[in-house]
Amino acid sequence: MDEACMLHDIAYTNKDSGARQKADLELLKMAKRRLKSEDARKGEKNASWIVKNAMKAKFRAGSVLSALGSLAGGAAGIAKAVNDSKSAQKSLQESERHNRMMEAVALGKGLYIKPYKQEAGLYINPSKN
Numbered sequence: 001m002d003e004a005c006m007l008h009d010i011a012y013t014n015k016d017s018g019a020r021q022k023a024d025l026e027l028l029k030m031a032k033r034r035l036k037s038e039d040a041r042k043g044e045k046n047a048s049w050i051v052k053n054a055m056k057a058k059f060r061a062g063s064v065l066s067a068l069g070s071l072a073g074g075a076a077g078i079a080k081a082v083n084d085s086k087s088a089q090k091s092l093q094e095s096e097r098h099n100r101m102m103e104a105v106a107l108g109k110g111l112y113i114k115p116y117k118q119e120a121g122l123y124i125n126p127s128k129n
Helices: 002-011 017-036 042-106
Strands: 111-113 122-124
Touching: 002 017, 017 042
Parallel strands: none
Antiparallel strands: 111 122
């Protein structure tokens, strides 16, 4: 059992989650084998029982956390879609407002330039060709 735990620890130096999960499965299998083994002493069987149940609990917790992560990811995707939609709608409204102003200038309704600090402004009358 000590050797299996040492191999498990060595495998956990790898950052790859697939390799870590494989190491967890191998440790669980070894713990089950040692628990059923005829030549294992009582202390080793107790340790095997603890390791077996710890690995099972880890797998259960991992699947629950994975499901919660998926739900959170889905919720984040929905929130992003709503925010993107609102942003696109505001952009469309601004674009329509801008286009109306540019069409008004192009159609000959004149252009007003507001004065800075004086009362007089500038009005450019469109040419009537």
